[in-house]
Amino acid sequence: MHAETLPPLFVAKSEVKLSGDVFGALINLSGRRRFTSQRVVLYSVLASLGHEDADRTARDALAAFKDAHITLVQGKQGLPGVFCQQLHDAYFGTLQGDKVVRDFIALDESTLDAIGSGSRRAPALLDELVRCATPLLSVLNALTLVYEEQSKRHAALQRRQMQDLMGDIKTIARQARMVAFNAQVVAARAGPVGKEFAVVASTMTNVTGEIDDLVQTVLAGALT
Incomplete structure (x- = not known):
């Protein structure tokens, strides 16, 4: 597995001011992360079947998925990263959202490498990738729900x-x-x-x- 895939664990302590626009961007990015995860799995499967450009598309989708996760956890581009206890618990507590995402990224990289090199491990890795797609989506849905709940709380506080x-x-x-x-x-x-x-x-x-x-x-x- 690619242990160096993502930067070390880091909880952002950003001074970004929370606003309706910031929450909208966070919810949108978290939602796109869900969509991109499914795109990663789809094109990894197509790559295993030898479809043209599927490997490149899968790696591009994985890069976008990885960047979205880093942005949401660590903060950049005007976004705050993990900014409250509820998000910290979702990413690093019982839900283990950060670990689930990191494991998925490492698994897909190994799968694509195995497919590209014609390794006999490729089918087993691909099966594992497909198997973990549904649990991953469940975690990503739960993370997006936290952003939506925080947005509602912020709006109520503002009122x-x-x-x-x-x-x-x-x-x-x-x-x-x-x-x-x-x-x-x-x-x-x-x-x-x-x-x-x-x-x-x-x-x-x-x-x-x-x-x-x-x-x-x-x-x-x-x-x-």
């Missing part, structure tokens, strides 16, 4: 933070409205001398009303 922020703004606006009202009362009592002050107080009242409208608009958007 709560937005609601808290808007609540603070509403409180400030309410306090400003009280100040404006009191200022209008004082200005009215001051008579002609308080006219300019009354204009300022009225403007402040209008501004707080606009803030209230804006808060409602933002909150409505955050909840959809």
Whole structure:
């Protein structure tokens, strides 16, 4: 087996800021990793049957699969790698996602090498590759589900933070409205001398009303 296939075990400690776009890219890459794993197996089988360019296509698909895994685990191209305990558990805990993927990559490389050299070990290796394709897909599906769950949690957290922020703004606006009202009362009592002050107080009242409208608009958007 090709023990040097992937870099050493490494859990990324990235400073990449998580966002909706980042989660979308992670889910997409994890999904493509599932598709590519099946493509690897298919073209490895075709290579064993002597189909033209099947070996090259299988190796290209394996390279893409390997690169996707490294990106998801270690992080690169603006993606964070393993960024939470749930992912760490999925890759290195009970599910052993990282080991399952690494073993699959090593097995396919050995299989393609055996096919290319005409080794008598090729049929047995190919059988093993086909046999492990379904368990691998199950693991990859579980990993993708973790990304989707983390994306939902992040979105919910963002909504709560937005609601808290808007609540603070509403409180400030309410306090400003009280100040404006009191200022209008004082200005009215001051008579002609308080006219300019009354204009300022009225403007402040209008501004707080606009803030209230804006808060409602933002909150409505955050909840959809």
